[in-house]
Amino acid sequence: MFFRVIAKDRLPDLVRGLSTEFEVVGPVAKGEKFVLAPIEDPASLRLDYDTTVLPPKKWFFPPEETIMRFRVADNEVVDDEVYAPPRVLFGLHPCDVNSLLLMDNVFFGKYVDPYYRARRENTLIVGVSCTPSDTCFCNAWGTDETHWGFDIFLSDIGDSYFASIRSVKGAELVDRHVESRDITDEDTRLFQERTAAFKAAFSNDVDTSQLPLLLDAKFDSPIWEAFGEKCLACGACSMVCPTCYCFDVHDELEADQQHGRRVRTWDSCQFKEFAAVAHGQNFRDTRASRVKYRYYHKQWGYLSKFERVLCVGCGRCARACKANINPVRVVEALQTGVVD
Template sequence: MLYRVIDSQELPALVEAFMEDYEVIAPVESGASYAFEKVTSFDEIKLDYPTTITSCKKYVLPPRETLFKFDALNNEVTDFTVKVTPRVIFGAHACDINALNSLDMVFEDSRYRDPYYEARRGATLIIGISCTPTESCFCHLMEADEARTGYDLFLQDIGGRYLVSIGSVTAANVLESACNPREATDEDRIAFRQATRKRQESFNEEIPDVQEIAMLMDAFHSDPFWDELGSRCLACTACSSVCPTCFCFDIADTLGPDGKTGRRERIWDACTSPQFAMVTGGHNFRDSNRNRVRHRMYHKLNGFLATHDRMLCTGCGRCVRACKAHISPIEVLKFFEEKGA
């Protein structure tokens, strides 16, 4: 990995350089919170944001997208094409970069490659930035607090300057043209270690570290705990709406006003939705909130790990804040901590 150092005042020039050839998406203020949106000026960007309401997932996996158009009367299908915009996501935290890496494993699987996802992902550069954890962040427990891959540049604030980790030639060329990157000195490396230590010490110590979480998900699969958790669930699907790694979707045919033409669309879906596991004939494979909540947690903390060797949960804490019933992986971690006491 190649490292360089730039001064903080060079960031506007870096963003402007990207804007010459790319649409720039960055964190901006959105009411009392923050969101990833298109920006036209560096002044709109808030790089010291805690966590956005939703992640940048929507720019590679839109909530709703057309797959093809059809004419039912003439039995014709037309491929739907959309211009993929070259894009830079500027200011992604490590947890969100790791979330994109997990989505890559799903949609860029060589057995089932998804051309829609690949087109958007291939046209997107990721510029990461360091952050300070909030009270609901637990990315360090999911091994997602550091981004080792999946970015083109990663900026670590080391006080008045940034240590830049370079992940692609394309981004390196933009950095070189817009800024005056220099080699890191011993002073820079010391500042980097201090910043890393400060971030590690900022995590909420009340969130327990349960090392054997995946095994415990199997061992306590039938515990009454899931009944209690399920009884609180409102089936509102807010958790999956804000989650950076939820990738389930539904396919729907939408007819036009004439009732003869329409389009087939891919739409985000959620395993906590009562209709998610319902099949033809009316049978529902997960017909209770208990089973749906347990399934969601199991997939995040066990199932994905078994197939991809990493947790699907990145510990970003969005679901913690979104759930009005206070259901989250943190509750599961606390339950297993009590079981092991």
């Protein structure tokens, strides 16, 4: 990899420079929280954010998206173009950078999702280092580190950023838009020191031993009934999850009933109708079975295909869940058999 050092007070130059070529999206304050939104002024960029309400997936796989327009009379598709402006996601934390790699496995592959792909190919990723909050547990999955999946990654080393540059495009943009210098041994020492402090700052230590196997062996464990009692079935966990990709598809007609659009929307396996078929059979009728499925799929279903768990430990679901279902506690309960 290629490394440069960028002084913190020069960073606005990079944002302004990128804005001349791209739509720049980054963390900004919304009330007490943060959201990923277009950056008009580099000063509004809040690289000190803890986490955003919604993860970066919304910029690749929007909550609601027209996937094609059609004409009713002859059942013909009239448009399935994708609008994908050149964009930079500026300031993603390691968990979120890694989440996109997990989403790629689903939306690429044998059948390529053209809507996701168009946006993914037109979007550059600039990551930034972070400080663990009390809901973070990326350390459990190794997603606290980024090795690829970004164009530029900015690690805070005090007055400067230790910038790891992954792509030609990233190198060109740094070169073109911001003053930077080569790294020194002292920069690398600072980077190691900061990394050690980051690793030591996690308050959660999740025992993931034999998790896929335990999910099977304890499939009938009473812990799921206990979580099912608490679960509000609201689906908030899935909406805020950077790796939940499930969607629903429906058709909507224009007022004239002659034209319409096929729309896909985010869906959740926590919704009761998620696994119900037309004849009335529902394969996951109870909240307990649905909570269980969410974990079963993330820690084993996805793993069985892609050799990674479908979780990056961002903690958004723990923050969003009004019923206090925290994945760290769920995994603990699975290990111990006890729900506190």
